[in-house]
Amino acid sequence: MQSVEEIINSTQARISIAVEIDEQRIIEKDSDREYLSASLIKIPIMMEAYRQSELGTICLTDLIEIKDFQKVGGSGVLHSLTGGTQLSIKDLITLMIIVSDNTATNIMIELLGKDNINQFCRDIGAHHTKVERKLMDEQAKAKGYENITTASDMICLLKELDQNEILSKNSTLDILKCLSAQQFRHKLPGLMDQDLMKIANKTGEMEGIEHDVAIIHYGGKKAYIAVLIDQLEQNFLGQVSITKIGESVYEYLLNQ
Structure with a gap:
């Protein structure tokens, strides 16, 4: 198996990575290099929704009607549903995360x-x-x-889900449950035994861009991983690199 350094050096693109295990930034x-976030931005959106819920600004059980003019393409399912569909705010959050629904x-x-x-995000x-x-x-965009x-920043956001400095424990448990129901598991978790590890992740991708961030729990150990890649000639190559990095962290956790 390649080391993370070897994977980084063999990736023909721009790559940033942060891996923290048991409060130690090991990779x-x-x-701090800035990237187009793609769907990673959905993590702080979800977290702000829960903050507003705690403040009483919104109620997660309130229903919202999905109007045709609101529908956009890309990932997700809402653009394929009948106009006038009503969903709770919590269900919208779930779709935003587990199938990365853009609408x-x-x-x-x-x-x-x-x-x-x-x-x-600043807070x-x-x-x-x-x-x-x-x-x-x-x-x-134009x-x-x-x-x-x-x-x-992604590591910072993921760590809040365990540290509860801003959000309540009930909120972060809900958020982790949602991330753990993620349908896109082909990147960081792709070569992990997903029955052995407790995994919560969120992917992002655009043309030439591949990202994935995750919290991995195994035994008493906890890993936060963020891998962001852009300037890819072929997106598939970025997916392969991220999957190999995930495998390397997985092996590290198993052998500690």
Whole structure:
């Protein structure tokens, strides 16, 4: 099996990585470099939703009607459903995470407010992460608006799910349950024994971009992993690199 350093060096693209195990940053490369976030931005959106729920600003059981004009393409299922479908806010969050639904994401951005999501990121210490536009918004993209994050910021966000500095334990348990129901397990968890490890992850991808971040629990050990890659000529090659990195961390946890 290749070492993480060998995998990084063999990846023909720009790659940033951060791996923290038991409070020790054991692997780090360019972890503060900014990337287009792709669907990783859905993690802080979900977390801000739970913060607003705790504050009483929103109620997760409230129903929202999905209107045809709100539907966008890309990942997800809502764009294929009949217009007028009603879903609870919590169900929209679930779809946003487990099938990376872009329509659900845009509805949540509208509901929560970009400024509030960005303030949450600052409050948690994820200072490079920001939401500037909805997903699939080509007009905003043409004007230079982008959603941004870093590997280090993603570790910061994932650690909040165990540390509960801002969110309550009930909220973070709900969030972890949602991330653990993730349907896209082909990257970091791809070569792990998913019955042996407790895995919560979120992927992101665009043309030339492949990301995955995860929390891995095994025995009494806990690993936070963030791998962000861009400038790929073929997305598949980025997926392979991320999967190999996941395997390397998996083997490390098994052998400790």
